[in-house]
Amino acid sequence: MPDFKTLNGEIKYLCFDKLAYPKNWREISYCPACKKQSITYFFEKFNMSYYKCKKCNFVFLNPFPSEDMFYDIYNSRYYNSVREFIEIPKVLMSKPHASVSVCNDDYLAINDSVSKILSGGNWLDVGGGIGSFLYYIRNHNEGFKLYLSESNERSAEFAERQFGIEVLKPDIFDENKTGLRFNVLSLLSVIEHISEPIDFLEKCVRIIQPRGLMVINTPRYSLLNRLLSKEASYNVIPPYHVSLFNEKNLVRPLVERFGLKLKNIWFSGQNAFSFIDIMHLSEFCDVKIPEKNDENLMTLCELNLRPQKRLVYGILRRLDKNFEKIIKVTDGKNMINAVFEKI
Ligand SMILES: [Zn+2]
Numbered sequence: 001m002p003d004f005k006t007l008n009g010e011i012k013y014l015c016f017d018k019l020a021y022p023k024n025w026r027e028i029s030y031c032p033a034c035k036k037q038s039i040t041y042f043f044e045k046f047n048m049s050y051y052k053c054k055k056c057n058f059v060f061l062n063p064f065p066s067e068d069m070f071y072d073i074y075n076s077r078y079y080n081s082v083r084e085f086i087e088i089p090k091v092l093m094s095k096p097h098a099s100v101s102v103c104n105d106d107y108l109a110i111n112d113s114v115s116k117i118l119s120g121g122n123w124l125d126v127g128g129g130i131g132s133f134l135y136y137i138r139n140h141n142e143g144f145k146l147y148l149s150e151s152n153e154r155s156a157e158f159a160e161r162q163f164g165i166e167v168l169k170p171d172i173f174d175e176n177k178t179g180l181r182f183n184v185l186s187l188l189s190v191i192e193h194i195s196e197p198i199d200f201l202e203k204c205v206r207i208i209q210p211r212g213l214m215v216i217n218t219p220r221y222s223l224l225n226r227l228l229s230k231e232a233s234y235n236v237i238p239p240y241h242v243s244l245f246n247e248k249n250l251v252r253p254l255v256e257r258f259g260l261k262l263k264n265i266w267f268s269g270q271n272a273f274s275f276i277d278i279m280h281l282s283e284f285c286d287v288k289i290p291e292k293n294d295e296n297l298m299t300l301c302e303l304n305l306r307p308q309k310r311l312v313y314g315i316l317r318r319l320d321k322n323f324e325k326i327i328k329v330t331d332g333k334n335m336i337n338a339v340f341e342k343i
Contacts, residue, residue, distance in 0.1 A: 006300065007078050007287040011046055014076055015239055021048060025063035032196045033058035033249045045231040045282075048238040052226070056249040059221055061242040064195040073239055074152060078289050083155060085290040086297065087130055091162060093294070098132040100297060101189035102217060106268050106337060107136045110215055113264045113339050114184055117213060119143045121183025124172065126204065127151075127190040131159025138163070144184065173203045182208055186215040192241045198253050205258045208342045214260065220336045221246055224273035224327070232277040235334065247336055260340040267333035271324065275316040279309070 004010040015021045030037050031053035042052035042059060051062040065073060082100050090098035097104040120143030125134050127150060134146045148165050149172045150156040156167045170177035185208050191197040201214075208214055219235040221244035235241055247265060254260045281301070288298040305313055 004077055004289060006289060008046065009286075010076055010078050010289065011237075011239070014072060015046070015048065018072060019065065019069050019239075022063045024066060025069075026066050026195070027063035031056060031058055032060055032243065033198055033245070033253060035198075043231045045236050045238055050231070050236065050238070050244075053249075056252065057226060057246060058249045059226070059244040061195070061238050064242050065239050069239075070151075078287075079152075080154075081290045082297070083130060083152075083158075085293055085295050087132070088158060089293045091130065091132065091135075091158075099129065101129070102133065103269065106188070106217055106335065107133060109266065109268065110186070110188075110217065110337060110339075111137060111140050113337075114213060114215065115141055117263060117339070117341070118183055121145070121209070121212070122147060122180060123184040123186070124149060124168070124180075124182040124207075125186045125188070126172065127187065127193075128159070130155045131163045131165045133186070133188055134159070134165050135163045138165075147180070147182070173207060175207060180207070181212075183212045184215065185212070186217075188215075188217040190218070191216060192218050192235075192243050192245070195242045197243045197245075198257070201254065202258060205254075205260065205342060210342055212342050213263070214254075214340045214342065216250070216336070216338045216340070218245055218250070218336055220267060220272050220332065220334050222272035222331045222334070224331045225277075229273055229277035230280075232280045232282050233272070234282070235272075245336065247338075250336060251338065254340055259343055261343055263339045263341050265336065265338040267335060268337055269333045269335040271327045271331065272334040273327055273331045275319040275323070276313070278316060279313060281313075 002013055031039050034053060034056040036055045038054045039051045040054055042050045049062060050059055052059050086100055087098045123144040124147045128134055128148045129150060131148050134148055138146060146165055148159050148167045159165045160167050168178055172178060185204055194200045221235060225233040235244060251262055255262060285299055285301040288300055
């Protein structure tokens with residue numbers, strides 16, 4: 001594999017040279033969230049197409065990678081480097097928070113929200129990486145028996161060895177093999193990576209005990225993202241973020257199709273929209289793939305703007321600063337956190 005220095009370079013090689021986009025990628029004619037045949041082309045990013053549902057405003061990559069491409073996508077240099085050089089060293093140096101995908105405030109708020117409803121039982125974290133979230137839960141909430149499901153073997157092996165967390169190796173959806181149902185099932189920064197997320201969530205609901213909880217944390221594609229940012233939103237990262245939800249098209253299928261009860265929902269992180277998105281500068285920005293221990297993720301931006309554009313850039317930056325609070329109240333933050341109960 002070529003030796004990439006940045007995420008965009010690796011995406012280009014992975015999707016076009018190795019996985020031959022769009023040949024053999026799966027294309028659908030319906031909305032993966034509401035299942036209606038009401039989709040329309042929306043925009044392109046890195047030469048890959050996203051579609052939008054005219055009924056529920058769900059935004060998704062189409063065509064999307066087929067299952068046999070997942071190994072290449074999630075064993076890419078970027079993913080492995082983030083785990084090896086950022087997340088694992090942080091754990092080994094006992095730093096309080098290791099995950100790159102989910103912030104500590106979300107861990108805290110999710111634990112608080114669950115604790116108000118349940119005090120014990122089986123807790124399964126699906127796609128939980130090196131186990132930092134479950135480790136947090138163990139240190140703050142002793143009543144739960146913790147299980148991790150993680151398809152990346154290196155991450156799962158680290159979680160088992162470092163934290164002593166039980167990793168479920170058989171298919172978690174096959175109750176006959178695991179012998180388990182769960183009182184809490186959490187999906188933190190997971191469903192945005194899944195191309196038919198509602199079908200996947202249906203399988204998750206089946207293995208939750210009655211009165212048990214499903215916890216979801218996922219990026220939020222806000223109204224202003226849809227109207228103004230489009231592909232400039234930093235949550236649009238093909239082929240990784242294939243499913244972009246808002247609070248309505250996330251909650252609705254879970255409540256109406258699966259009969260779940262929404263117990264709590266809140267937004268977190270920074271604002272989903274920023275005025276600078278209007279300039280669609282993401283093509284100038286990239287992320288450096290970490291190369292040594294304890295490196296932080298570094299965004300690289302090469303903005304050689306002409307004077308006129310530089311002036312606009314300055315104005316938009318000022319608008320972002322001056323209107324930050326108003327945007328937060330009117331358009332909201334960039335992560336959705338939701339807790340559902342299975343009736
Ligand atoms: Zn839809």
